[in-house]
Amino acid sequence: MTTAPTGPEPRTNPERATPKTRTPGERRLLGGLMANSLALYAIYGAVPAVLLANLVADVDPDSKTTSLGVISAVGAFGAMLANPVAGALSDRTHGRFGRRAPWMAGGSLLGGLSLIALGLGNNLLWIGVAWTLAQIFLNGLQAPLTAVIPDRTPEHRRGVFSSAAGLAQMLGATLGTAAAAAFANELGLGFAVFGVLVIIGTAIFLLLNKEPAAHAPEGGPFRWKTFLAGFWVSPRRHPDFAWAFAGRFFLILGYYCVFSYQLYILDDYLDLTRDRANHLVPLLSMAMLPGMIVMIVVSGPWSDRVGRRKPFVIASSIGMAVALALPLTLRSEASMFAYAVISGCAFGMYMAVDTALMTQVLPRPDEAAKDMGVLNIANALPQALAPAVAAAVIGVLGGYSALFVAGIVLVALGALSVLPIRKVR
Structure with a gap:
């Protein structure tokens, strides 16, 4: 695990003593987190409500409501499963590029390419598969991105980072929805723009905040049974x-x-x-x-x-x-x-x-x-x-x-x- 408390050690209660100034490393982490979250949530605001809805209406105008509902439900189910799975796999990842960076890079690249492919869709099956893949890959980005806060910030500074992430998410979704309206008649271009945006946003984060190499996790060789059992967190024990x-x-x-x-x-x-x-x-x-x-x-x-x-x-x-x-x-x-x-x-x-x-x-x-x-x-x-x-x-x-x-x-x-x-x- 990468732990990089930024700022001076508090002399009293660490939850109360908050440094008044942020170090350059903390500022880079904060800026990168906001840029990446803004790009990701711009997609979540733009695609379902505007771009995807218009694309489905163009392809299936008579049953657009039902078709959009089915495609959205399948994509949401894929996203809900992909998020914890991608997170768990990143926890077990090791190597010179760290635990989170490979998943963030791969998730953003494949998610962006899936969005570009989605914009080329001319039938419901293509649209449904492309959007589901986009959801899965983007959650492969989102899960390790979310883990950046517990990984790399001390507890007494997490309110600042939580605020920054929340602000970026809200602004991203709002601005993404508004910007998507400009592509209502150029849907292919719209999907491509947002696909490239998330790749650039992730690249900014990774370049500004290089993750140290990660050692192999403890616990022996990988086993699917143990891996799947790890998703259950006992309410009695925790x-x-x-x-x-x-x-x-x-x-x-x-x-x-x-x-x-x-x-x-x-x-x-x-x-x-x-x-x-x-x-x-x-x-x-x-x-x-x-x-x-x-x-x-x-x-x-x-x-x-x-x-x-x-x-x-x-x-x-x-x-x-x-x-x-x-x-x-x-x-x-x-x-x-x-x-x-x-x-x-x-x-x-x-x-x-x-x-x-x-x-x-x-x-x-x-x-x-x-x-x-x-x-x-x-x-x-x-x-x-x-x-x-x-x-x-x-x-x-x-x-x-x-x-x-x-x-x-x-x-x-x-x-x-x-x-x-x-x-x-």
Whole structure:
């Protein structure tokens, strides 16, 4: 494992004593991490919502909704499996180029080429295979990239790096979606641009932050049975890990259950016209953005200074619950904008400290990428499940009021789940 604490050793509590200035090595690591995350999440914002949707509509206009749903589901399943597997394989990688760098280089190159191939697709099978391969390879990049924080930063600086990663992810997804609109009539060029972008972003990181050579891991020769068994992390032996997984799962599910149904909430719950609802959805997203950015930038370094993570997660959960309660009690456009502003602030705070908290509950530092990949399931799975869970709540429990209540309950469970964690304050 590569451990390179940057900055002077703290003389007192390492969680509280934070260096005021960053070393050149820390600045390079921070800049490279942001560049790579920005490029990667630009793809996640641009491709599913814009480029892929337009490509499927061109190839299969009569059944575009169903076809896009199937292709997206298969790709998401491949991504969810690839992330922890790629992370575990990188944990066991050794050689002159280190553990993470070979997987990041290979994942970005093959992922970028898959995107270029996707842009050449003229039938659904080609599109489905190319997008699934792109998801698999890009998660081969994402898993070791996520492990950079626990690998190469001290605990008392992880709030800063968590904030930087969260900011880059949010900006990448937002800017990627906006930039993709310019390629609506040149889809092949659009896929190629984003494919090259992720290759360049990864190259910047690897050139600025060369990883030392890694020795062969302990534990004997590679065996598939042992490898696969390693993905199970016992809640009894590692309760902090299990509680962190549950907290992330519930909070993300509660947030996206409502967020993913904003259009239908405006249309059916507020009884607006479809045109009015479509006009308001991007405005609600814009209303979320300023507070989200501010809280991402502020909360991570703040959590480093006070040496605590859990109060920020609990505060963000309370903020989300308050935001969800507003349209539940006040059915109006104004209440939806208030929901957007408050939930944006709350989710920004959560994004700023979530990664830092997760890195502090890992069972084994030498398997950081694998365990971070497992924890990433608690992020990806609820986003995939959210539309189905929301539909079930609305249909079975009685409409959109029940959906807001369910969201409040879920984010409250997310807050309660972090309370039993012992390793993190």
